[in-house]
Amino acid sequence: MTTPLNTAFLKLSRRAETYERSHLVLTFVDVGPLFILLSNKDHQILYGRRGTGKTHALYYLSDYIESKGDISIMIDMRTVGSTGGIYSDPTIQIPERATRLLVDTLSSIHDKLLNFVIENDDRIDLSEVGPLLDKLAEAITEVIVSGSVEQEITSSSRSQFQNGVSTELTLSTNPSARLGLQLNEQQEESSTQRSIRRGNERHRVHFGSVCNVLSEVIQKILPMNLWILLDEWSEVPLDLQPYLADLLRRTIFPIAGITVKIAAIEQRCQFRLGLEGSHYIGIEVGADAATSLNLDEFMVFDNNAERAKDFFSELLFRHVRPVLDEATLSEIQTSSDLIRHAFNQRNAFEEFVRAAEGVPRDAINILVIAAQRANINPINVQDIRVSAKTWYNRAKESAVNAKPGALDLLRWIVDEVVGHRRARAFLLRSDVRHQLIDYLFDARLLHVVKHNISAHDQPGVRFNVYSIDYGCYVDLINTSRAPQGLYEIENSDGIEYVQVPANDYRSIRRAILQLERFEESLH
Numbered sequence: 001m002t003t004p005l006n007t008a009f010l011k012l013s014r015r016a017e018t019y020e021r022s023h024l025v026l027t028f029v030d031v032g033p034l035f036i037l038l039s040n041k042d043h044q045i046l047y048g049r050r051g052t053g054k055t056h057a058l059y060y061l062s063d064y065i066e067s068k069g070d071i072s073i074m075i076d077m078r079t080v081g082s083t084g085g086i087y088s089d090p091t092i093q094i095p096e097r098a099t100r101l102l103v104d105t106l107s108s109i110h111d112k113l114l115n116f117v118i119e120n121d122d123r124i125d126l127s128e129v130g131p132l133l134d135k136l137a138e139a140i141t142e143v144i145v146s147g148s149v150e151q152e153i154t155s156s157s158r159s160q161f162q163n164g165v166s167t168e169l170t171l172s173t174n175p176s177a178r179l180g181l182q183l184n185e186q187q188e189e190s191s192t193q194r195s196i197r198r199g200n201e202r203h204r205v206h207f208g209s210v211c212n213v214l215s216e217v218i219q220k221i222l223p224m225n226l227w228i229l230l231d232e233w234s235e236v237p238l239d240l241q242p243y244l245a246d247l248l249r250r251t252i253f254p255i256a257g258i259t260v261k262i263a264a265i266e267q268r269c270q271f272r273l274g275l276e277g278s279h280y281i282g283i284e285v286g287a288d289a290a291t292s293l294n295l296d297e298f299m300v301f302d303n304n305a306e307r308a309k310d311f312f313s314e315l316l317f318r319h320v321r322p323v324l325d326e327a328t329l330s331e332i333q334t335s336s337d338l339i340r341h342a343f344n345q346r347n348a349f350e351e352f353v354r355a356a357e358g359v360p361r362d363a364i365n366i367l368v369i370a371a372q373r374a375n376i377n378p379i380n381v382q383d384i385r386v387s388a389k390t391w392y393n394r395a396k397e398s399a400v401n402a403k404p405g406a407l408d409l410l411r412w413i414v415d416e417v418v419g420h421r422r423a424r425a426f427l428l429r430s431d432v433r434h435q436l437i438d439y440l441f442d443a444r445l446l447h448v449v450k451h452n453i454s455a456h457d458q459p460g461v462r463f464n465v466y467s468i469d470y471g472c473y474v475d476l477i478n479t480s481r482a483p484q485g486l487y488e489i490e491n492s493d494g495i496e497y498v499q500v501p502a503n504d505y506r507s508i509r510r511a512i513l514q515l516e517r518f519e520e521s522l523h
Contacts, residue, residue, distance in 0.1 A: 001376070004328040005342045005448050011323045011363050017439065021059055027318040030062040031298045031311045034336060038293060041062060041225070042257045043248075045285060046244050047266045049444055050294030052360025053254070054263035057295070058229045061261065065227045074229040080104050088237045098243040100187035106140045106210065106242060109228060113217070123247030128219045135213045145243055211251040218257040226258045234268035236379050241281035242273035249288050264296070267438040270340070295520040299358035300449050300467070303500070305350075312363060312477045313354045319364075344378040351381050355388040355470045357447050385474050392471025396445055405522075409436045410445055410472070412518050416475045417487075423497065424450060424469040424483040426513040437466070445469045450501040455508040463502050487511035 038046065038061055047052045052449075058074060065072040081087070081104035086441045087097050114133050117124050218226060227304065236244060252258050272282035283289050297303070299311050317335035325334060331339050342350040352370070356363035369387035370379045417426050428437065430452055440446045449465040476482050485497025490507035498511075 003374075003376055004325060004365055005320070005332075006336075006371035006374055006376075006379075008320045008328070009342075009367050009508060012319055012368060021063065024056055025057040025063045025314075026322070028056055029318060031309055032307065034293065034298055035064075036296075038261070043253055043289045044262070045271075045289050045292040046261060046295065047261045047283045048263070049265055049359065049442060049446070051359045052295040052299075053360050054295060055231055056360075058231050058263055062229055067245045070225045071113070071116055072227045072229065073109060073116075073233065074313065075105070075108050075112070077105075077230060077232045080108050087240060094239060094243075095145045097145065097237075097347065098240050101240050101244055102139055102143045102247050105247065106143065107137075110140065113226070119506075123224075124221055126226065126381065129217060132213060132220060136210070136217060139180075139213045141207045141212060143247070143377045144206045146206065148229055163343060189322060191196045198319045207247070207251050211254065215255050216260075220259060224346065228252065228258065228260045230260070232266035233262050233273055238268070238270050241270045242280075245271045245282035250285050253288060260289075262289075265442060267442045287455065291361055296358065296448055297451070299360075300447060303449050305353075305500075309350065309353050312356060312360075313349070315360060315363070316342070316367070316441060342379060344380045348379055348381045348384060348494055350468050352379070352383045355384055357444065357467070357470055357473070359444055362391065362444060365395065385477065386488070388471050392469065392474075396443060396469065396471060400440070400443055401447065402440050403436070406436050406443075407441050408522075409518060410440055412470060412521065413446075413458075413513065414472050416517075417468060417513065419481065419487060420477065421510070422481070422484045423487045423511070425465055425486040425511070426475075427453070427463040427465055427487065427508055427511045428515075430462040430464045439517075441466070445472065450503075451499060453505070453508070455489075456506045457507045457509060463512070466513075 010130045026100050026447065034057070038057060039043065046054055046392065048056065062072040062074050081100065085102050086092065089097065092106050110133065117126055117129050117133065162512055234239070248260055252260055261331055270282075272280050272284055274280050286397050299308050313335040317332075317338045321329065321336060330339060339346070339349050343352070352363070352367065355366055366384065367379075368389045370383040373387060374380070374383045397407070399412075400410060413426070418425050428434070437446065441448065445468075447467045447469065449467045452462040453465060454462055465486070486501060487498055487508075488510040490500055490510065492506065495510070
């Protein structure tokens with residue numbers, strides 16, 4: 001029989017969507033200035049890979065907004081519309097797919113706003129706002145995405161002529177006998193013309209009076225502000241995202257009293273589509289959307305070990321307390337109590353935080369496996385290492401097989417960085433994107449520890465620090481091939497391993513990963 005704490009760990013849910021909203025509010029753990037930045041009235045994009053807590057943060061924000069007396073509309077983009085896979089159907093032209101998406105999104109906002117007004121008729125005059133919402137519903141139908149790529153004009157004509165001469169003779173000696181001669185001439189003409197005009201694909205978005213009507217609605221509900229929280233943005237097909245972003249920029253962003261927050265996966269986003277000159281469709285991140293936040297940077301152990309430990313101890317404490325029995329609950333009054341009882345040593349908890357790589361969902365999955373393995377005992381370091389490897393094999397490495405070349409690149413990186421350099425991180429230029437690197441990062445097999453570091457031997461060039469997932473090298477810990485640190489640098493005292501990345505170095509050439517060598521190895 002497992003210990004009460006291990007039993008409680010086994011009951012933890014891995015996804016925020018499976019919890020009641022009240023539970024999400026109680027279990028939210030702020031980290032650094034995250035919530036302060038998220039709760040301001042700027043339009044923002046909240047980046048983060050799957051499992052980093054984007055949905056959890058939006059639910060907590062929604063509750064905070066409503067507690068302040070404002071209106072919160074939260075929309076899961078996976079559930080917008082009722083047309084099944086219409087948005088991603090390649091046989092349907094972009095104008096039709098994009099138009100349906102924009103109309104469905106606006107309709108969802110309209111419906112949720114109408115429900116709020118009906119449920120809060122003591123605060124909002126339905127007789128004034130109701131007709132405006134009806135006008136908004138009508139204006140939504142004016143939204144259209146138009147454009148043409150090819151125009152074909154075909155014309156045809158056909159004419160037929162027939163000429164004939166007929167002569168008939170009658171013999172006088174025999175009136176009943178006749179001699180006839182007939183000559184016919186027939187001529188037919190046909191002509192066809194076909195004209196095709198081709199050009200670059202250009203689409204325009206027409207929003208009609210949506211912005212004006214929505215402005216009137218907001219004026220009627222002031223001083224309440226409207227917050228629109230869009231979750232799972234990355235589930236929208238990539239080629240349609242700029243059109244949805246343009247809808248926000250042109251009809252919602254300009255209206256005082258409305259704030260938009262978008263939760264998205266950075267590698268699966270296309271907020272902007274460039275047109276001729278300086279024109280574009282969509283959102284220019286950093287300009288139209290004032291700021292962006294990235295959850296991947298907040299909780300990485302190698303970036304700030306103490307902050308990471310504080311976060312995960314509080315995360316476990318808030319998640320576990322609701323499922324503890326009364327006897328155990330009396331012994332677990334603080335997060336420190338939980339860590340002391342759940343783990344046999346402090347370094348076992350530290351190993352757990354390192355294995356989580358800053359991702360709460362991975363942390364909970366590793367913990368569940370470790371609790372099952374520990375059974376009647378507190379969780380130890382070996383439980384964490386075995387569980388991290390199990391989770392890596394079960395949920396991460398197998399998923400990479402879906403992308404051709406991704407597993408080959410991962411194994412090459414592990415061999416190059418861990419095997420040859422005895423490190424667990426590497427550097428890549430920040431201005432260079434590599435599709436497979438992005439894929440491995442999205443799959444949580446690579447993690448960004450720090451952005452934009454520099455070195456004296458690389459003037460004007462910035463690099464990002466990528467660490468390799470704990471599960472990739474856990475088998476090597478306590479062996480002669482164990483990583484010695486994050487990566488190697490050169491300074492005035494010689495060569496050393498970095499444990500916590502800084503912003504500037506003398507030389508980083510030993511830490512830069514040359515992806516060209518991987519490309520050459522394929523030939």
